[in-house]
Amino acid sequence: MALPFATLALALFFTWREMRGAALAGWGVSLLLLLALFRWHATAPLNLSW
Amino acid sequence: MTRNLNLLGLWGLSTILLFAFLDQIVLHDLPCPLCLLQRAAFVAAGVGFALNVTFGSSPAHYGVTLLSAIAGAAMSARQILLHIVPGSGSFGQPFLGLHFYTWGLTAFVLTAVAVGVLLLVEETAAPGHGRSAATPASRVAVGLFLALALANAASTLLECGPGMCPDNPVSYQLLRW
Numbered sequence: 001m002a003l004p005f006a007t008l009a010l011a012l013f014f015t016w017r018e019m020r021g022a023a024l025a026g027w028g029v030s031l032l033l034l035l036a037l038f039r040w041h042a043t044a045p046l047n048l049s050w
Numbered sequence: 051m052t053r054n055l056n057l058l059g060l061w062g063l064s065t066i067l068l069f070a071f072l073d074q075i076v077l078h079d080l081p082c083p084l085c086l087l088q089r090a091a092f093v094a095a096g097v098g099f100a101l102n103v104t105f106g107s108s109p110a111h112y113g114v115t116l117l118s119a120i121a122g123a124a125m126s127a128r129q130i131l132l133h134i135v136p137g138s139g140s141f142g143q144p145f146l147g148l149h150f151y152t153w154g155l156t157a158f159v160l161t162a163v164a165v166g167v168l169l170l171v172e173e174t175a176a177p178g179h180g181r182s183a184a185t186p187a188s189r190v191a192v193g194l195f196l197a198l199a200l201a202n203a204a205s206t207l208l209e210c211g212p213g214m215c216p217d218n219p220v221s222y223q224l225l226r227w
Contacts, residue, residue, distance in 0.1 A: 026097075031118065037087055
């Protein structure tokens, strides 16, 4: 679950280095990863401690 | 003016992430899987503000923040709904009477509202859009936000290892010797 943070850090690094296209691409990949993880969570057996 | 408001938005999201980290370290309140997804959504929303303060405002940058805020709000809402049934308990310690996921939903909705307001008062995109508009203040804010994203990546790796997090984490998996 650390992967979305890593790709978002990469997107922010590209922003900091003023590489706009790479930053937007990094953000896009991160959002897709986040949504995939959210889907995994939503379809996993329900556990109310989550 | 909107540039400073974007900077304010970035500092606001940094404060939220910093506060969550303090809660994790000082009170040993380890984040659950949904909590981590919400943290990541806050970072994703901050990318839009960071792009705005670095390159100047653009509808695409506001779209980045808005889509991330909507995704984060969906995650917070799911966690609220999981715990809304009487007797289903809650996760973590409340802060000012509300749990973090409830504060999370509030913050995501406020972020979306802030984007709407910023788009209302935004001036037409200046020519030369895409070129650097970075200032020392923006570089410090983006640098701090980047450090927080990296710290979250490291902390999540320590807590969950390379795979999925346990449902109710009580210790850091990679620190068990």
